[in-house]
Amino acid sequence: MPESPVWLIDASIYVFRPWFIRQPPVLDTEGNPVNAVLGFLRFVYNLLQNEQPVEIGFAFDTSLQTSVRKNIYPAYKANRVPAPENLKYQFAQCRAFLDALGIVQTASVHHEADDVIGTWVTQQHARGKACQIISGDKDLAQLVGSHDHWWDYGKRTxxxxxxxKRxxxxxPAQLADQLAIAGDTADNIPGIPGIGMATAAKLLHKFHNIDNLLSRIPEIGLMKTAGAKRLQRLVEEHRATVLLARQLTGIYCEVPDIPHDLRRGIKDPVRLQALCELLGLTEQQFALWMAI
Structure with a gap:
């Protein structure tokens, strides 16, 4: 690992994962389910304990309806079910707990967590810092530079x-183009029908990027690959779809009004203890959070 990297966390996935686990509900002292909060806090504690990051930021998503990508393509993520109120409550508790720990957490009204992390990566690279991008979302792998890592923490290397590339x-710089060609069903992004990620990779191996691909379409039919003429026809027919999708798959790296200083701050013991009591954590657990 690079020395003293900056840790950038795509937070929402680590809240959703425990939320989706089928288990008996755990309630806080006010009767609200907090399974997702407790699962998220286990992830945070393990990360802080094992990695001891000096600089770390957590990016959250807010309303999908105000996303700039939704303005570009109204069907963007239309396959996602809106979060129920008790999950929104748990997200709020996760963010409050990070605040009490003195850890930077933020979200943008018009940009997604991916874009916040992309902005942080750009800022940290300008400082000469390497980044640990913690996410289970392959989209964020497009941000990986020569000294960075993309890591679904606790799930894979x-x-x-x-x-x-393997x-x-x-x-990484070609990943947004690959997703634009193949489409991304997870985000309801259209692609070229009949072309998957592997075939998109073959096209990019030859043409390097979408601009080259679309300006040299006749050359696709000359490729030494099965169905080359069919590929040429598909790309020609779905040129507009690819250009639309590319506006959605790329990460925006200039999100305004987000924190720049990601150094860990001072804990708020009063607020932290109140949150621990609300969540049903013990005095011993409170002491562990204070010591970390």
Whole structure:
């Protein structure tokens, strides 16, 4: 690992994972379910205990309806079910707990957590710092530079830029193009029908990026690959879809009004103890959080 990297956390996935686990509900002292909060806090504690980051930021998502991508393509993530109120409550408690720990957490009204992390990556690279991008979302692998890692923490090994290439068949800088060609069902992003990630990788291996691909479409039919003429026809027919999708798959790296200083701050013991009591944590657990 690079020395003293900056840790950038795509927080929402680590709240959703315990939320989706089928288990008896755990209630806080006010009767609200907090299974997702407790699962998220286990993830946070393990990360802080094992990695001891000096600089760390957590990016959350807010309303999808105000996302700039939704303005570009109204069907963007239309397959997602809106979060119920008790999950919104748990997200709020997760963010409050991070605040009490003196850890930077933020969200943007118009940009997604991916874009917040992309902005942080750009800022940290300008400082000459390496980044640990913690997420289970492959989209964020497009941000990985030569000294960074993309890591679904606790689930798999960390990937360098070369690891991303081995995993997805393209370099990080090509991943947004690959997703635009193949589409992304998880985000309801259209692609070229009949072209998957592997074939998109083959196209990018030859043409390097979407601009080259779309300006040299006749050359697709000359490729030494099965169904080359069919590929040429598909790309020609779905040129507009690819260009639309590329507006959605790329990460925006200039989100305004987010914290720049990601150094861990001073804990708020009064607020932290109140949150521990609300969540039903013991005095011993409170002491562990204070000591970490």
């Amino acid at each position: 960390a990937l360098t830029d070369g690891g991303v 995993e997805f068949g393209v370099w």
